[in-house]
Amino acid sequence: MLKSLNVLYAENEDIIRENVVEALEFMSMKVTSVTNGEEAYKEYLKNKPDIIILDIEIPICNGLELAEKIRIKDKDTQIIIATKSTNLEYLLKAVELNLVKYLLKPVSLNDLKSTLTICIDNLKYKSERINKYFNDNDYYNLSEQCLFVNKKIVRLDNHERDFLELLLRNHKRIVFYSEIEKQIWKNKMSSAAIRSLVRNLRKKLPDNVIENVSKTGYKVIIKN
Template identity: 30%
Template sequence: MKKIKLLLVEDEVILAGVVKETLEMNGFHISHAINGVQGWEHYLSFRPDVCIIDIMMPRKDGISLVKDIRAVDEQTPIIFLTAKSETTDVINGLQTGADDYMKKPFSLEELILRIKTLLKRSLPAATGNRNTTGVYLLGNYTFDHNRQELRHEKELIRLSLREADLLKMLAAKPNMITHRKNILLEIWGDDNFFNGRNMDVYISKLRKYLQHDDSVQLVNVRGLGYKLVY
């Protein structure tokens, strides 16, 4: 069976060693870089299936690295590692295109679980295992969940994995409320405060993507959740 290729970009040598050894014991093929410059070089040569990237690093920080990756690759799942606790740092990181984040210190078991959850969604699409059941007509938009694409005559939007999953969850229940807690548990795995703020960022991004058709509205139902009206 082909091993999953994982790019680990982390400048803390001891932490990186523990993470690398643990993931290798769980069947991953690891490429480790110690800063953002080296991380970009490894990304280009290694072509990983998933990336774990620290935010604060010398020479080039993780946010800048993810911006470079997302300029050429919208699909590969990315998890941020951060020692910062401020909500704004997490949100800024996610706005660059990361799919998830973990605050240090973290559980290696939880890290592996989150990696596997993201890979379950990303690998079928990457290997061509697609079908028409993931296609939705949203007003003048065509949303293909498997391809992670939102098409309009004015533009083609390539969605991140989490953006596509969130839009699919809403599109599957047109004009009906999808509760916040259900979204958080289904897509983020936890309905804590930080994940809630994370979800709000993604909702704002989806609204921006859908701005070309006034008949499509992503409505906030106060105290309950969201519904996609189209």
């Protein structure tokens, strides 16, 4: 996973920036480095990195101000703060902004590695919430509302998409006929309509994904 991660690093001290960039690249991460908050925000908007490492003292827009600006619309990007300061106000602000960690400079390689490990675990969890895998290769992306089978996008009509998402969001249990009728059909649902929907959807999914529970409802079988 490391090779696919993009890191944005903002630090205005040249030697520190060069050393950290070298360490990140040694860990096979793709790194973009900048020297101030304005450049960092532009890069964030352009590339939407997975991980952002910010020094609090960067000029124009300091690290905490930038983190606060990003957090207005983005709750998922992993943000790490690095600073020489032990200011309690900074620490409290870091907690409020849901930052991964507040690292004191000089940052040791071990601290950096352990913090990146936390970021990676968080990103994996996020991916598992969004992508629902039926097997090792085929999955449905809840965010993009796309079904991927054999590495190709499979088109679903509105009823098929809504039905599949209903099952996936409740994959740990049986979804009852009454729930399907209420959420998929505005009018009364006929048994023929639901059978037709399931039959057509099964043709687009890998084998044995949708399980019928007699006289009760349906259940989806997923890997995660």
